[in-house]
Amino acid sequence: MTELARRRDETLAERLIHMNWLVLVSVSLLVAIGTATLYSVEGGSFEPWAERHGVRFLLGFGVILAMVAMPMWLWRAAALPIYLLALGLLLLVPVLGVEALGAKRWLDVFGLQFQPTEVMKVAIVLMLARYYDALPPSRIADPVAVFVPVVIIAVPLAFTLSQPDLGSAALYAAVGLGLMFLAGVPILYFAGGAMVAAFAIPFVWAGLHDYQRRRIETFLDPGADPLGAGYHIAQSKIALGAGGISGKGFMQGTQSQLDFLPEKHTDFIFTTFAEEWGFWGALGLLVLYAILLTLLAIMAMRARSMFARLVIAGAWSTIFVYVFINIAMVSGLVPVVGVPLPFVSYGGTSMVTLLAALGLALAADVDEGQNRRMLRRASRP
Amino acid sequence: MQGPGDEPRDGDSGFTRRALVVGALQAGALGLLAARLYQLQVLEGRRYAPLAEDNRISQRGVMPRRGRIVDRAGVVLAANDEMYRVSILSASDSELKETLARLAAIVPLSEQEIATTLAKARTTQRNEPLIVAGNLSFDQVAAIGLHAASLPGVETDVDLRRRYFHGRETGHVTGYVGSVERHAMDDEAFLRMPGARVGKAGVELGMDKDLRGKCGSRKFEVDARGHIVRHLDEIDPVEGRDVMLTIDAGLQSRVLDRLAGIPRGAVVAIDVTNGEVVLMASVPAFDPNDLTINFEPDVWKKLQAEPHKPLLNRAIGGQYPPGSTFKMVTALAALEAGTASLRERVTCDGSFEYKDSTFRCWNRGGHGAMDLTDALRESCDVYFYELARRTGIDRIAAMARRLGLGQTYAAGIGQQKRGIVPDPGWKRAALGKAWLGGETILAGIGQGFVLTTPLQLAVMTARLATGRAVVPTLVRRPDDARPALPVFPPLAVKSEWLDAVRSAMVGVVNDAGGTGGNAAISDSAVVIAGKTGTSQVRSTGGDRGAGGDAFELRDHALFVSYFPADKPRYAIAAVIEHGGGGGATAAPIVRDVIETLIDFDPAARVTTGSLERP
DSSP states (O other), rough: OHHTTTTOOHHHHHHHHTTTTHHHHHHHHHHHHHHHHHHHHSSSSOOTTHHHHHHHHHHHHHEEEEEEEOHHHHHHHHHHHHHHHHHHHHHHHHHHHHEEETTTEEEEEEETEEHHHHHHHHHHHHHHHHHHSSOOOGGTTTTHHHHHHHHHHOOOOOOOHHHTTTHHHHHHHHHHHHHHHHTTHHHHHHHHHHHHHHHHHHHHHSOHHHHHHEEEEEEEOOOGGGGTTTHHHHHHHHHHHHHHTTTTTOOOOOOOOOOOOOTTTTHHHHHHHHHHHHHHHHHHHHHHHHHHHHHHHHHHHHSSSHHHHHHHHHHHHHHHHHHHHHHHHHHHOOOOOOOOTTSSOOOOHHHHHHHHHHHHHHHHHHHHHHHHHHHHHHOOO | HHHGGGGGTTTTTHHHHHHHHHHHHHHHHHHHHHHHHIIIISHHHHHHHHHHHHHHHHEEEOOOOOEEEETTTTTEEEEEEEEEEEEEEOHHHHHHHHHHHHHHSOOOOOHHHHHHHHHHHHHHHHEEEEEEEEEEOHHHHHHHTTGGGTTTTTTEEEEEEEESSSSSHHHHHHEEEEOOOEEEEOOOOHSSSTOOEOOOOOOHHHHHHHHHHEEEEEEEOOOOOOEEEEEEEEEEBBBOOOOOOOOHHHHHHHHHHHHHTSEEEEEEEEETTTTEEEEEEEESSOOOOGGGGTTTHHHHHHHHHOTTTTTTTTHHHHHHGGGGGHHHHHHHHHHHHTSSSSOOOOEOSSSSEEEEEEEEETTTOOEEEOOOOHHHHHTTTHHHHHHOOOOOOOHHHHHHHOOOOOOOOSSOSSSOOOOBBBOOOHHHHHOOOOOOOOHHHHHHHTTOOBBBBHHHHHHHHHHHHBBBOOOSSSOOGGGGGHHHHHHHOOOOOOOOHHHHHHHHHHHHHSSOOOGGGGOOOOOOTSOOOOEOOOSSSSOOOOOOOOTTSOOOOEEEOOOOEEEEEOOOEEEEEEEETTOOOOOIHHHHHHHHHHHHHHHHOGGGGGOOOOOOOO
């Protein structure tokens, strides 16, 4: 016990050496694929997307290192303030927000534009991790103890839905519930929650915006309006199909080169990639994501503190939800909800969010590793 | 010793188990995505590939140049004027509005024109250009090219407008072109081209397929807004073929001058050796340019409202009772049937009784005893009433058809009328009534139901003159493509009888008592053969030729003729609507036409290369 009290934090260099570099290698590969696809989308030009995509990643890489440098206790202490700050920003959006594409999502602070919903994605993970870290395991099944995280998730979710931002709301719900499950909340609660949700569907439907309803209707019957709302899905399927087994080749994808694809550089970039690289390319990209997710899953399972476990699981599940919703969306399995493909889609906000989540996870992993190393040293004779 | 992280906690193994559950669910979800991609890309890939091609490639027709029409001497009668026009690809409403506003700075566009284009764009398929304005100057086209970057989807091209030269003289023959009617549009790529024009009348209609040519095509790669990214493939159009006519524009002009002052009528002249129609004049004339390059919105109404119907080419579209010009048909039918002989005389006392009706001869006092030659020369009606009664309508109708009546010809000119060669079958089909004997009597002198066009009368005359089934044409084949004479099969009418009819026709013009003396020309070396006709407009068997009657009720004056009588070269038919007597009105016109023909073709008076009579 005394030895532990004398425990010192490892130096920055030590932390970096012990960082899980494999995760960063796979993320770098994904960013490289994104950059190449953006280069192709623009008909062989680094301007305007590919170059910025790469530069942003390099900046984000710096952010990761900075986050890894900070010890876990600092993050643990900052969790509640960060969550409350994110909630406050979310509340400010309807008042001070900038409107774009029919939705108010952006805040402009001293010329820096950002989406509070993105900040909240990290904040919810931190907050839930902090909560379960403090909760004695014996109280895990206590109804009140189950109710608190539901509120932590539901409050930002309600504000996000009203913005409206269906994609982020879905992510809060999926990641939040995932973390609750991993924290050990009994299955019965989830079953009950599912039944409540089933009853709530008609009321949620009534509360949705027209365009949101249209998207869901379009998803259910995309052929009904091929030039209208179903256009995106139809063109995306055409592009995927036209790619075939081996693809049309780099820079040869006509659907995206000729602008038939919507949002070909952001949400629909997977389609562009799959048109040019075919089924094998798409499968390769899926495998790369699977590797990244497996690395994160192993990290989470190796962690001993609940805080570290859930912070890592937060990054893990966030990346998974993004990947699944995005690819399921462009291949017509789920409605178009506007979720980017992690590290591949162009877009600063999602890149920062994902790298921040990843930075936290890596920092937690380094801390856990430090504990393990100290234990090994201490147990040596 | 245990570190805090190693503290045995409830749910440790729980976390790992649950993480494995989550991992398994994720693996399943990613597997589902892989399966979905396999379905879309591998199983259904072949179905989607052509859809992507369809998206990408836009095909557009390239208009062929319409063939020119020239007269027999090579004088251009119809050609194409090049006019620049500007078109725009339909795009989103707002984009189109902006582009049109910018375009309006270069090309004057009224609010109305912009509104029309926008309205059209809403109903037009993407990738199909809309014509915004025509008749641009070269400077405007250059300015549009200069501002191309700010005018997405805007293209300029050349529109071909039909211009007619000598339109007044040859307009009825050339006809005119017009835009494609909606119902004809899906036939052929050409017809769907914006601004495509097809023949509507005359040779433009009759030879439309030749003149039109075939559409070329251009394939473009287009982006989602329909803007051209690059050219992929180009197939040149097959230009329309030029058509050379058999008519002579100079001759037309001279004859139309001669017809000045005549409200309605037509003259046709055929070269009997090859069927070439060298002259086809119809009055009143019109200028086809009024329907193409000088088009004004109400020109159709104006032309249609004219009482003399100038758009009607009377040479092929005017149907008239042939009157006495039909008597050759009756004569030959009777001779062939044996119901008449060359020597037998029939006495004309001015009228003819049949059942309870009385049919009058034009000569109230009667012609006395007449043989066939006398009867043709003096155009005795009673003689032919009697022949018609003896011969019957079926034989007369058959002979009329052999001589070219009651039919249209593959002559390369559109809107020919068939006329009527009546018989009991026709009457039952057309009127639902039984044939009456009296109708045969009237048909015998070319009245009653019989209707012919001037072209048909000229063909009949050519066939009488040659004894061959002459077929007229308005399209001149190149000299080397013309078959050697004789081209037309014999009529299989005994030459003895044909000769009798011919010599009677010579008598009509040249003998005392002949009704067509006015047709004789000053050059006595050229013998003219002919036959007068004065056909009643009213169907009553009573008075005729009453000069005091209203114009519309006056008789039509007809004259058919061929020359030279011994070696025929040209056959002519003239119909002067409400002109009165054939001998008085039509014969002098034909005489002048013959003199003009000889003027243009001096060889005609001593024809050497004429057709062998069978």
